[in-house]
Amino acid sequence: MNRGLSNRGIKASKTIMRVDMEAYFEAIQNLYDKNENPNGTFPLNMAENKLSWHLLKDKIQAISREKDIPEWVAGYTSGKGSSSFREAAAHFLSECLAGIDLDPELLAFSAGATSVVEMTALVLGDEGDVMAVPAPCYPVYKQDVANIANMERYDIITHHDISEIKNGLILNIDHLEHTKKEIESQGKRFKMLALTNPDNPTGGLFSYKKLLEVAEWCIENEVHLIVNEIYGLSLIDTTHPAIAADYSSELPFVSFIQIMKDKQSDYLHWWYSLSKDFGISGFRMGATYSYNEAFINAYENINYSHLTSNYTQWIMEEVFKDLDFVKKYIATNQRLLTEAYVIVIQKLRELNIEYVPSRGSLFIWADFSKFLTENTLEAERAFWSLFYEKTGILLTPGEGFGHTKRGLYRIVYPFFGSEALEVAMKRLENFVKNN
Numbered sequence: 001m002n003r004g005l006s007n008r009g010i011k012a013s014k015t016i017m018r019v020d021m022e023a024y025f026e027a028i029q030n031l032y033d034k035n036e037n038p039n040g041t042f043p044l045n046m047a048e049n050k051l052s053w054h055l056l057k058d059k060i061q062a063i064s065r066e067k068d069i070p071e072w073v074a075g076y077t078s079g080k081g082s083s084s085f086r087e088a089a090a091h092f093l094s095e096c097l098a099g100i101d102l103d104p105e106l107l108a109f110s111a112g113a114t115s116v117v118e119m120t121a122l123v124l125g126d127e128g129d130v131m132a133v134p135a136p137c138y139p140v141y142k143q144d145v146a147n148i149a150n151m152e153r154y155d156i157i158t159h160h161d162i163s164e165i166k167n168g169l170i171l172n173i174d175h176l177e178h179t180k181k182e183i184e185s186q187g188k189r190f191k192m193l194a195l196t197n198p199d200n201p202t203g204g205l206f207s208y209k210k211l212l213e214v215a216e217w218c219i220e221n222e223v224h225l226i227v228n229e230i231y232g233l234s235l236i237d238t239t240h241p242a243i244a245a246d247y248s249s250e251l252p253f254v255s256f257i258q259i260m261k262d263k264q265s266d267y268l269h270w271w272y273s274l275s276k277d278f279g280i281s282g283f284r285m286g287a288t289y290s291y292n293e294a295f296i297n298a299y300e301n302i303n304y305s306h307l308t309s310n311y312t313q314w315i316m317e318e319v320f321k322d323l324d325f326v327k328k329y330i331a332t333n334q335r336l337l338t339e340a341y342v343i344v345i346q347k348l349r350e351l352n353i354e355y356v357p358s359r360g361s362l363f364i365w366a367d368f369s370k371f372l373t374e375n376t377l378e379a380e381r382a383f384w385s386l387f388y389e390k391t392g393i394l395l396t397p398g399e400g401f402g403h404t405k406r407g408l409y410r411i412v413y414p415f416f417g418s419e420a421l422e423v424a425m426k427r428l429e430n431f432v433k434n435n
Helices: 008-016 021-030 053-066 083-098 113-124 141-146 171-184 208-221 259-261 293-302 309-320 323-350 377-391 416-433
Strands: 105-111 130-135 152-157 190-196 222-228 268-273 286-290 363-367 410-411
Touching: 008 222, 053 309, 053 323, 083 259, 083 309, 083 323, 105 113, 105 293, 113 141, 113 190, 113 222, 113 268, 113 286, 130 141, 130 171, 141 152, 152 171, 171 190, 171 208, 190 208, 208 222, 208 259, 208 268, 259 268, 259 286, 286 293, 309 323, 323 363, 323 410, 323 416, 377 416
Parallel strands: 130 152, 130 190, 190 222, 222 268
Antiparallel strands: 105 286, 268 286, 363 410
């Protein structure tokens, strides 16, 4: 029965957000603990970084104790967020991520990355328009652009085996031309191209040269290019002696904002969120930046239902004002991320499980296809369930990432500290040796 729902409501009631969501909420009720629950689970499927929360938590608690809440927190603010918060955020982003000054008036905040994607799609796309992404790519983009804006997702297939991207992400003009031709052959518009840098799920980086090449194509073809730098500060130290051999060359992260400032194009935009770099997904803070003033004005006018609470804005404004703390936090977090990443990589190597060398993000994209009974979606699902049942380790299944090969899974390595992660890797080893 539809119980009087709209057509959208009926569809939503039958469409799960992620295939692994129910299993995740089950797993977090039984988390591994060395002393209290040594047989507990390891949900390594949800993109959450737990390694540095204790540092930020102490800072936030100190702010709450020592500072008075300003009067503006209790009232209305701009649809882009409080002006004082945006000024502090722009300064933080300029100093720590972009490398150039940001204009706070071109910066807007919403209640998390999902809201930013939804609002962007609503402002830029019409029903039936298409957002393309290079596959594999974050599964929930499909719902994010469809739930409100009714846009569609198109997966750009650039490779099949992960060995093809071990030396870097693949995306070229031929891929974009083919995508445009195929979308238009269906009577639809190629309206948006979204890149995540560092990438989800592979952890790869797009070079400055590649981003510039893609940006120029998008401007020429009037396709809106959005680069999501949600993992822009979650970088791996690729010079670490345990993993340095995985990288054939240096590839520094360069923020897309630098290209945006140079081009000043209405077709270039940027996304960010505090969810991953700061491990505070529950704070619901996402951002967009654009030199397209009509886009920013439209975003501001329809964003009130998606605003982050003023109290959260104030807390993070105070955090950002202490740049010494923020920079130390970023350095510590990157060190802890690298240490956790090394633990997993060393075990995958030992077990001869292929993976994509990551340069950033919270993920390892690994190939377990040799354990599948056959190259089918059903076999991929069956292995995912069996692996969880036997080990208590919950991986993100490849289903929904838009990839062509079965048996690829995402490992979220910073959900637990190093000691617990070692236990999880021992369980992985036992599984491989007994199956």
